[in-house]
Amino acid sequence: xxxxxxxxxxxxxxxxxxxxxxxxxxxxxxxxxxxxxxxxxxxxxxxxxxxxxxxxxxxxxxxxxxxxxxxxxxxxxxxxxxxxxxxxxxxxxxxxxxxxxxxxxxxxxxxxxxxxxxxxxxxxxxxxxxxxxxxxxxxxxxxxxxxxxxxxxxxxxxxxxxxxxxxxxxxxxxxxxxxxxxxxxxxxxxxxxxxxxxxxxxxxxxxxxxxxxxxxxxxxxxxxxxxxxxxxxxxxxxxxxxxxxxxxxxxxxxxxxxxxxxxxxxxxxxxxxxxxxxxxxxxxxxxxxxxxxxxxxxxxxxxxxxxxxxxxxxxxxxx
Numbered sequence: 001x002x003x004x005x006x007x008x009x010x011x012x013x014x015x016x017x018x019x020x021x022x023x024x025x026x027x028x029x030x031x032x033x034x035x036x037x038x039x040x041x042x043x044x045x046x047x048x049x050x051x052x053x054x055x056x057x058x059x060x061x062x063x064x065x066x067x068x069x070x071x072x073x074x075x076x077x078x079x080x081x082x083x084x085x086x087x088x089x090x091x092x093x094x095x096x097x098x099x100x101x102x103x104x105x106x107x108x109x110x111x112x113x114x115x116x117x118x119x120x121x122x123x124x125x126x127x128x129x130x131x132x133x134x135x136x137x138x139x140x141x142x143x144x145x146x147x148x149x150x151x152x153x154x155x156x157x158x159x160x161x162x163x164x165x166x167x168x169x170x171x172x173x174x175x176x177x178x179x180x181x182x183x184x185x186x187x188x189x190x191x192x193x194x195x196x197x198x199x200x201x202x203x204x205x206x207x208x209x210x211x212x213x214x215x216x217x218x219x220x221x222x223x224x225x226x227x228x229x230x231x232x233x234x235x236x237x238x239x240x241x242x243x244x245x246x247x248x249x250x251x252x253x254x255x256x257x258x259x260x261x262x263x264x265x266x267x268x269x270x271x272x273x274x275x276x277x278x279x280x281x282x283x284x285x286x287x288x289x290x291x292x293x294x295x296x297x298x299x300x301x302x303x304x305x306x307x308x309x310x311x312x313x314x315x316x317x318x319x
Contacts, residue, residue, distance in 0.1 A: 007048060012074050014041045015053060019071045020130055022060055022103075022232075055229065062229050072133040079127070079141040096125045097288045100145040103130040104232045105275055108251035109303070110146070110296075117295050124288050132202070137280045143289050144279035156278050159293070161300035163274035165249045165307065166210045169261045170195065171241035187264040189216035196224045196243030198234040206246045213269040250303050253310075275300075 010031075018027035018038055025035040046053050053067035063071060079098065101110055106128070118126070135142055137156070151158050178194050179187065189211065197207055197220070211217050226242060228234045235252065238245035239260060249268065255261040277296060283289050 007045065008041075011041045011045050013078065014038055015045060016071060016074055016078060018042060018054065018061060019063055019067070022062060024061060060233070062233070068132060072131050072135075075129050075131070076135070076140050079129075094286075095123050095288060096127060097144075097292055098127040098129070098142050099292070100129045100131055100135060100140075100142045102132060102146060102148060102275075104230065104235075104251065105146055105148075106130045107232060108235065112254070113299050116299075117292065120295065121291055124291065137283070143283045143286065144277065144292070147276050147278045148273060149276065150273055151276055153276070153278050156280060157284060158276040158278045159297060161275045161277060161296065162250055162304045162307075164271035166206055166246050166269040166271065167249050167252075167263050167265060167267070168192065168210065168244045168246050169235075169238050169252050169256065169263050170244045171239060172259055172262050174241040174243070175262045175264070184262065184264045189214040189219065189265065189267065192216065192219045192244055193222045196226055198237050198243045198245040199225055199227045200231040200234045200245075201227060201229045203231050203234075209271075210246045210267075210269045214265070214267045249307050249310075253303070253307065 014027060014031050014033075017030050018024055021027050021030070024038040024042075028035045028038045031038070042053060049070070051066045052064050053070060054061040055064055107130075114126070114128075118124075129142070134145065134147060134153075146161070147153060147158070148164075151160060174195075179191060182191075192211075199207060208217070208220065211219055224243075226237065228237060231247070234245040235247055237243065238247070239255065249256075249263070252261055252263070256263050277293055279289055279293070284293070
């Protein structure tokens with residue numbers, strides 16, 4: 001085994017890129033190398049570390065638990081290197097906004113809206129890191145994080161964006177293949193027993209929670225199940241027509257409105273937990289953080305208003 005002191009900095013950048021994209025091809029495009037070269041660099045580093053950083057699955061890759069911890073620390077180290085270099089060359093960090101976001105929240109809600117923030121604030125340079133891990137603001141370079149929870153984060157200031165609101169979703173074509181011309185308004189939770197249920201290792205209780213809330217817990221023992229290592233993968237599987245996933249409505253709203261997915265149930269299971277804007281007091285004083293907070297809170301309020309209106313419409317249609 002090569003000495004760990006010989007770990008190549010470029011290899012670390014490649015691993016971080018692959019983790020952020022969840023894909024070796026996209027990481028290669030970002031680093032100007034081939035997907036095969038990315039795979040070789042990752043394999044070499046895994047051999048040095050003696051643990052797997054990624055789980056491979058087709059074109060997509062996901063972090064192992066050990067890889068999640070490792071990549072989180074690598075990101076922090078790379079951020080510090082960039083900051084040190086900018087400081088040494090007299091470049092200011094005043095307009096660089098460094099945020100950490102949960103991967104599914106980033107891909108399903110934040111990223112489609114982020115170009116609008118960039119258009120409104122072209123002077124702010126975004127550095128976005130996706131991770132399930134939380135960071136100590138005293139030792140990390142992040143200005144803010146989007147966290148999931150009950151709003152209590154060790155005394156840190158937090159503002160609710162929106163609460164989790166679960167509902168099952170399914171590919172429209174699969175829905176009609178299984179249930180034929182049955183009107184959506186006539187579909188009941190019992191009908192889920194005719195479909196495969198898509199589960200996530202990161203949201204293990206969602207199906208049990210929703211089915212219990214809907215009075216159809218028996219469905220779990222009467223249907224097939226497929227398990228994925230992340231909510232994101234279960235949502236993509238639903239889009240691909242593999243079955244029903246239970247998802248946060250805010251994540252799937254655009255697919256439902258575009259009629260790629262069907263959300264047939266008027267039963268929505270609100271959760272006490274949700275997604276929060278979290279930042280220490282010292283960061284909140286920065287203009288770049290304040291601008292982003294005002295923007296993301298407004299976008300979240302718009303999302304919540306749209307979802308509330310859709311629930312009202314569904315409830316009326318079900319009467």
